[in-house]
Amino acid sequence: MKSPVISLSHINFGPSHTPILDDISLELESGHFMGIVGPNGAGKSTILSMVIGRLQPDSGHIDLFGECLKRFNRYRLLKNIGYLHQLHDYAPNLPLKVYDIVAMGLHDYAKPLWQWFGSTSHQHTDIVQALQYVEMEHLMDHDFRQLSGGQQQRVRLARALVRKPKLLLLDEPAAALDSKQQQKLYTLLRQLCDTQDIAIMMVEHDIAAITGHVDSVACLNRSIHHHAMKGEQIPEDVWHQMYGQHMHVIAHDTSCIGCHHA
Amino acid sequence: MQDALPPALFIAVVASSISVMILAHRLSFLTVGISHASLAGLGLAIAFSFPLLPTATAFCVAIALLLAALPKQRGISEDTGTGLLFAGSMALGIVLISQVSRNQVDLFGLLFGNILTVSAQEWHWLLFIGCMILLAFITMARAWWSIAFDAITAAASGLPVSLLRLLLYATVGLSVVMCVKLAGIVLTTGLMVLPATCAWLWGRSLISLWLLSMSFAIIGTFIGLLFSYHYDWPSGATIVLTLCVMFIMSWGIAWLTQRNK
Numbered sequence: 001m002k003s004p005v006i007s008l009s010h011i012n013f014g015p016s017h018t019p020i021l022d023d024i025s026l027e028l029e030s031g032h033f034m035g036i037v038g039p040n041g042a043g044k045s046t047i048l049s050m051v052i053g054r055l056q057p058d059s060g061h062i063d064l065f066g067e068c069l070k071r072f073n074r075y076r077l078l079k080n081i082g083y084l085h086q087l088h089d090y091a092p093n094l095p096l097k098v099y100d101i102v103a104m105g106l107h108d109y110a111k112p113l114w115q116w117f118g119s120t121s122h123q124h125t126d127i128v129q130a131l132q133y134v135e136m137e138h139l140m141d142h143d144f145r146q147l148s149g150g151q152q153q154r155v156r157l158a159r160a161l162v163r164k165p166k167l168l169l170l171d172e173p174a175a176a177l178d179s180k181q182q183q184k185l186y187t188l189l190r191q192l193c194d195t196q197d198i199a200i201m202m203v204e205h206d207i208a209a210i211t212g213h214v215d216s217v218a219c220l221n222r223s224i225h226h227h228a229m230k231g232e233q234i235p236e237d238v239w240h241q242m243y244g245q246h247m248h249v250i251a252h253d254t255s256c257i258g259c260h261h262a
Numbered sequence: 263m264q265d266a267l268p269p270a271l272f273i274a275v276v277a278s279s280i281s282v283m284i285l286a287h288r289l290s291f292l293t294v295g296i297s298h299a300s301l302a303g304l305g306l307a308i309a310f311s312f313p314l315l316p317t318a319t320a321f322c323v324a325i326a327l328l329l330a331a332l333p334k335q336r337g338i339s340e341d342t343g344t345g346l347l348f349a350g351s352m353a354l355g356i357v358l359i360s361q362v363s364r365n366q367v368d369l370f371g372l373l374f375g376n377i378l379t380v381s382a383q384e385w386h387w388l389l390f391i392g393c394m395i396l397l398a399f400i401t402m403a404r405a406w407w408s409i410a411f412d413a414i415t416a417a418a419s420g421l422p423v424s425l426l427r428l429l430l431y432a433t434v435g436l437s438v439v440m441c442v443k444l445a446g447i448v449l450t451t452g453l454m455v456l457p458a459t460c461a462w463l464w465g466r467s468l469i470s471l472w473l474l475s476m477s478f479a480i481i482g483t484f485i486g487l488l489f490s491y492h493y494d495w496p497s498g499a500t501i502v503l504t505l506c507v508m509f510i511m512s513w514g515i516a517w518l519t520q521r522n523k
Contacts, residue, residue, distance in 0.1 A: 052418040075420040083418040094286055094411055095466050101411070110405035110421055113469075143466065156415075163419070 003066055005030050005167050005199040006051065011060035013046060020046055022223040024060070030166065031197045033190060037207045038220035044203040045086060047220070048169045051201075052083050065166065079107055082160030082168045086175070098147070098155050099140040102127045105159035130162035131155075133188055149176040157185070161192075168192075170202040174209070186213040266377050266497065269385055270483050273377075273444045274453075274501075276392045278479030279399045280437040281458035282471050286410035289434060290455045292329060295344035296438045297450035299325040301355030304372055309358040315387045319439045325351065326435030330428050375446035375498025388443060391436050398433045406430055407468050445498035452502035457482070460509045463516040482508050 004027040014020030021043045028034055036044050049055045051062060053074045062069040064077045082105070103109055106123055131137040134154040144152065153176040160168060168189075174182040190213045192198045204210050207217065216229045284290055303321025307314045325347060332343045359369065368376060380388070405426050409416045417423040434454075441450040457479035458471065465471030486501030 054414070054417065075422065078418060078420040081418065083415060085414050085418075094407075095462060095471065096411065097466055100467050104408045104411065104415075105419065107419075110402075110408060112401045113403055114400065159415070 004028055004063070005032075005065060006201070007063040008047070008051075009060055009063075011047075011050065011057045011062070013043070013050070013055065013057050019222060021057075024220075024224055026218060026224065028167070028199045028201060030199045031193050032216070033193045033200045033214045034202065035207070035210045035214040035217045036201065036203045036220050037205060037210075037217055039205070042221040044205075044220055045171050048083070048085075048171055048201070048203060051169055052078060052081065079163070080166040082163055082165035084156055084160045084168075084170045084173055086171045093145070096144045097140070098131070098136060098142050098144055099127060101144055101155055102130055102140075102158045102162050105130070105162040107163055126162050126164070130158040133161055133192075134158045135184075150178060150181055153177060154181070154185075164196075166198060168198055168200045168202075170200065172203055172205070174204065174206075179209075182209055186210060189213065266380065267484075267487060269380050269388055270377050270444055270487055270497070270501070271480055272392055273388065273440050274457075274479040274483040275476055276395050277437055277441050277444075277453050278457035278475040279396060279472060280434060281454050281456075281479070282461070282468070282475050283399070283403070283406050283410070283430060284434060284454055285458040285462060286407060287430065289431075290451060291341055291344055292326070292431070292434060293438055293454045294451045295329065295348040296322050296326050296435050297442055297447050298348045299351035299355075300438060300442050301372065301447055302351035302358070303355075305355035305358030308362050315384055315439065315443070318442070319387075319391060319436065322439050323432050323435040326431040326438075327428060330431040371446070372442075373446050373448050374496055375442070375444050375449060377444045377497050380443065384443070388440055392440060395433055395436050395440075398429065402426060402429060403468060403472070445502055449498050449502045452505060453479075453498075456502070456505040456509055460505070460512045463512055478505070478508060478512075 007027045009025050011021055011024040012019060024043075024047065026034075026047075036047065038044050046055060050057050051064070051069075053069070053071075065080060067073060067077060069077060103123070106126065108115075128137055128140070131140055134157050136151065136154050136158060139147065139151065144155065147155065153173070157170075157173060160170075170189075174185055177185060186209070189200055189202070193200055193215075202210070202214070211217065218224050284293060300318050300322050303318040303325075304314060306312065306321065307317035329340070329343055329347060332338060332347075338346075370376075371379070405416075405421055409421065409423055409426060413423055437454065438450055441453045445453045457475040460478040461471045461474035465474045482505040483501050486504035487497060489495060489504065490497040490500035
């Protein structure tokens, strides 16, 4: 058995009478694609924020790549993580080319200016490859501000991929994409898991769209209600606990996890 | 003119470099705050006869760091904090300076700049902090740039964002002191915001913005000093005015080329 890339054990967050996260335990191996679904305010993004160290859990602990995540080793461990956050209040007014934005994802982007004039050929290859993944290489000299929301989102994903992460944390990556681009995105992510052994933890609220691609789905609403592996059905009472009685599952596919009418 | 040119151009180069970061991080009001707060530093130096520029430098950096730390601690928004410190220290500076006899203080020079009377000692001090600022800029420009674009992702990719932000504020504080010597308390913001604003219309990457910003500042300072010398206008105001004219021209040309595309 492979050692887990990330392991959360007994994470609690928020005041004890109304916790935001309550006793969360999750493990992810390399090459595993996990979707986290749940209603608004379920604490989905909070989990990702804890992994990247923006928030500290009140109790419990996080292991990354077999090491306990602490303040002093955080910056080193984060080098192996690609993170894509949600878009809100996001309007940078910097004149930047798409190419330069993807370059920001490189490990050594923030080094002093005089070092930047050295060898950059392998960096160039990495950047172009990341842009090819998201089919944006033809726009790499364009101004980022002139792109559409969906294109900007794909550039940001390229920035997370260019660092060749072992773990990808994606917070609603498909939010600004049309359904065709959504499916392309999930196919790409699936492919990255299979060929490059990346582990992916993806927060998404549309379970129907992701079920064909992910290895497992964690149903979250303050606590993990259910963690279903591929091919497994999520019991109906879990849905009702999470979303209330007025919940319709529309996906119909024999291989689909979320579907209970299969 | 010959005496004023090297320090003025040097200050222009330093200010225009930091100018890029001020625009990227939207810190123009911070420069207003720090430059006015420097009056209190100068007032302290005059009242207790400390050396003028070093005291002002220390005071400005302290104010900048205070402003970087204040909002997070107390839940005060950043512009409120800046406004507060700006008014408070300006008032303190006025009270302190009013206690000193009139002919000891060149108040007009403090407020509107006096690059024409830069002493050898002051020039050395300007060189020293200017080189520190440029070194900081060259070392951290990319990190600051990446934080300006997306602080959350920058932090998630392993950059010490709060430390870098603190260093940026301190560097801005240092640059303000230099500009106060050239353009005075009232006009410092013009010198720190205008060069990059001109460049913003044309540049498309960090390096091109930086080079453009420097070019605008050098040309503006040079033309400004020429006019100031020729017509006997106050130098700081003339330089800022030249930069303003350059911005309007630059904006007009940008607008025309956009329209004709």
